[in-house]
Amino acid sequence: MADKAEIMLEIKGLDISFRSAGEMFHSIRGVNLVLRRGETLAIVGESGSGKSVTMKAAMGILPDNARINAGSILYRPEPGSEPVDLLKASPKWLRDNIRGKSIAMVFQDPMTSLNPTMTIGNQLIAAIRAHEKVSRKEAADRAVTLLEEVGITEPERRMRQYPHEFSGGMRQRIVIAIALSCNPSLLICDEPTTALDVTIQDRILELIVSLQQKRSLSVIYITHNLGVVARVADYVNVMYAGKIIETGTIFDVFYDPRHPYTWGLLSAIPDDASGEELYSIPGTPPVLSKEPAGDAFAPRNPYALEIDFKEEPPMFRVSETHYAATWLLDERAPKVERPKALNDRIEKMKKEAAEYVR
Numbered sequence: 001m002a003d004k005a006e007i008m009l010e011i012k013g014l015d016i017s018f019r020s021a022g023e024m025f026h027s028i029r030g031v032n033l034v035l036r037r038g039e040t041l042a043i044v045g046e047s048g049s050g051k052s053v054t055m056k057a058a059m060g061i062l063p064d065n066a067r068i069n070a071g072s073i074l075y076r077p078e079p080g081s082e083p084v085d086l087l088k089a090s091p092k093w094l095r096d097n098i099r100g101k102s103i104a105m106v107f108q109d110p111m112t113s114l115n116p117t118m119t120i121g122n123q124l125i126a127a128i129r130a131h132e133k134v135s136r137k138e139a140a141d142r143a144v145t146l147l148e149e150v151g152i153t154e155p156e157r158r159m160r161q162y163p164h165e166f167s168g169g170m171r172q173r174i175v176i177a178i179a180l181s182c183n184p185s186l187l188i189c190d191e192p193t194t195a196l197d198v199t200i201q202d203r204i205l206e207l208i209v210s211l212q213q214k215r216s217l218s219v220i221y222i223t224h225n226l227g228v229v230a231r232v233a234d235y236v237n238v239m240y241a242g243k244i245i246e247t248g249t250i251f252d253v254f255y256d257p258r259h260p261y262t263w264g265l266l267s268a269i270p271d272d273a274s275g276e277e278l279y280s281i282p283g284t285p286p287v288l289s290k291e292p293a294g295d296a297f298a299p300r301n302p303y304a305l306e307i308d309f310k311e312e313p314p315m316f317r318v319s320e321t322h323y324a325a326t327w328l329l330d331e332r333a334p335k336v337e338r339p340k341a342l343n344d345r346i347e348k349m350k351k352e353a354a355e356y357v358r
Contacts, residue, residue: 005036006079008186008218009058014071016053016062023289024067027053029242031071035186035218037079042221042229042250044265045239048285051222054239055188058086059105060094077102077185101131104179106208108191110171113178114163120147120174121159127181146177150207169200173207180211187212190222205231226269230254230349235321238262241286241296247315248322255346257338258316258324260301267342279341295327303328303336 016028028050035041043051056062058073074083077097086098107113115123124143125136134142140159147155150173163171172192179187189208193201209232212219221232229236229250236253238246238261246259257263264281283300286292295301298308305327316329328336 005038006076007034007074008037008039008076009033009035009220010072010074010083011054011058012072012074014054014057014073015069016057016071017067017069018063019065019067026288026291027242028057029288031239031242031244033237033244033247035220037076037185037218038216040212040219040221040232040234042223042233042236043239044223044226044229044236046224046281046285049239050242051239052190055105055190055220055222059099059103059188060086060089060091061099075103096131100127100179100184101182102184103186103188104182104184105188105190106172106175106179106192109195110168110175111163113175114171116163119160119162120166124159124174124178124181127178131182142181143177146181147174149180149211150174150177152177167200168196169204172196172200172204176204176207176211180215183215184217186218186220188220188222191224192221193228194223194225201228208232226254226265238265241292242288243296243325245297245326246324248318248324252319252322254349256318256322257342258318258322258329259297259326260303260328261297262324263338263342266345267339269345271345295325305333 011031011033014028014031018025018027031050031054043054045051053062057068058075068087071087073086075086076083086094121140121143124146125139128134128139128142129136143159144155147158152158152170152173166174192208193204196204205228208219211217221228223229233250235249236247237244238253238259240261246253246257246262253262254266257266264279267279268281270278281300286296294310295304295308295313298304301308307327313325313327315323315325317323318329327333
């Protein structure tokens with residue numbers, strides 16, 4: 001973990017609404033987030049919690065019906081450089097200097113990122129030449145090297161092929177190659193393995209981790225899969241209804257979770273060895289066309305207090321690295337223990353981790 005490294009990306013009070021069917025949906029409600037250079041940060045939560053929207057705001061690729069109400073996204077492209085507020089930058093500056101160059105993004109479905117009418121080689125060459133003044137031959141040579149780097153065999157021949165001629169896992173490798181084509185400092189991976197089978201998922205994760213180490217990348221994973229998070233992250237931000245509701249190191253969040261929503265997410269991780277029925281969090285996330293009263297998770301929270309339905313909780317400090325927005329951490333709150341099944345699962349995770357380290 002890069003505890004004392006320079007802050008690379010800092011999101012402060014990000015607030016975003018969307019207009020849809022004549023209504024305004026308050027999708028991002030004051031997000032605060034810090035990524036230090038060299039870190040791997042995971043943003044987790046159910047679909048619709050605001051994970052992808054937050055990072056798309058940093059990339060400058062929000063749809064036309066989005067409205068940024070408040071906040072800043074401060075980014076340092078190079079070590080020691082002055083931070084730039086990406087929300088105040090012009091679309092042209094973002095396109096020329098940030099998107100695809102300094103910050104690159106890998107999306108969930110590689111077929112939505114690849115042009116089916118262009119060869120893989122032409123797509124890589126176009127990505128390189130869009131940001132760098134190099135000849136087509138130089139770009140083609142770099143493209144071949146990139147394909148080799150992401151594990152594509154016979155790269156010269158593959159350059160002449162089209163996306164439909166590749167498997168899902170190979171297409172995702174190609175998308176990663178395109179993302180790395182201009183040597184970004186920050187790689188954002190938005191559910192990079194969801195569309196792949198389990199075996200291929202593992203290989204793609206191993207590839208991203210190895211590339212991160214080789215290229216000294218900072219990485220942000222957007223995912224609902226806590227199994228992925230456990231394998232790759234240094235720090236975790238748990239999102240719910242457009243807010244970060246728990247943040248900490250991977251050990252803080254997995255071994256000492258404090259928010260009942262995090263308890264539910266951890267309890268819902270499949271465990272074939274237990275033989276027990278898979279836990280699911282009751283209810284559904286709120287529709288954010290109306291501002292939730294109090295804590296947005298309260299209607300689904302079996303441990304909710306009376307105040308949860310009236311007043312939104314602040315971020316309570318658990319430790320120097322660990323914070324959670326739940327009234328259960330207020331000194332006046334009654335003592336509530338984590339579910340025994342979750343505690344048993346945490347102890348099992350600790351034992352498995354200790355055995356893995358040995």
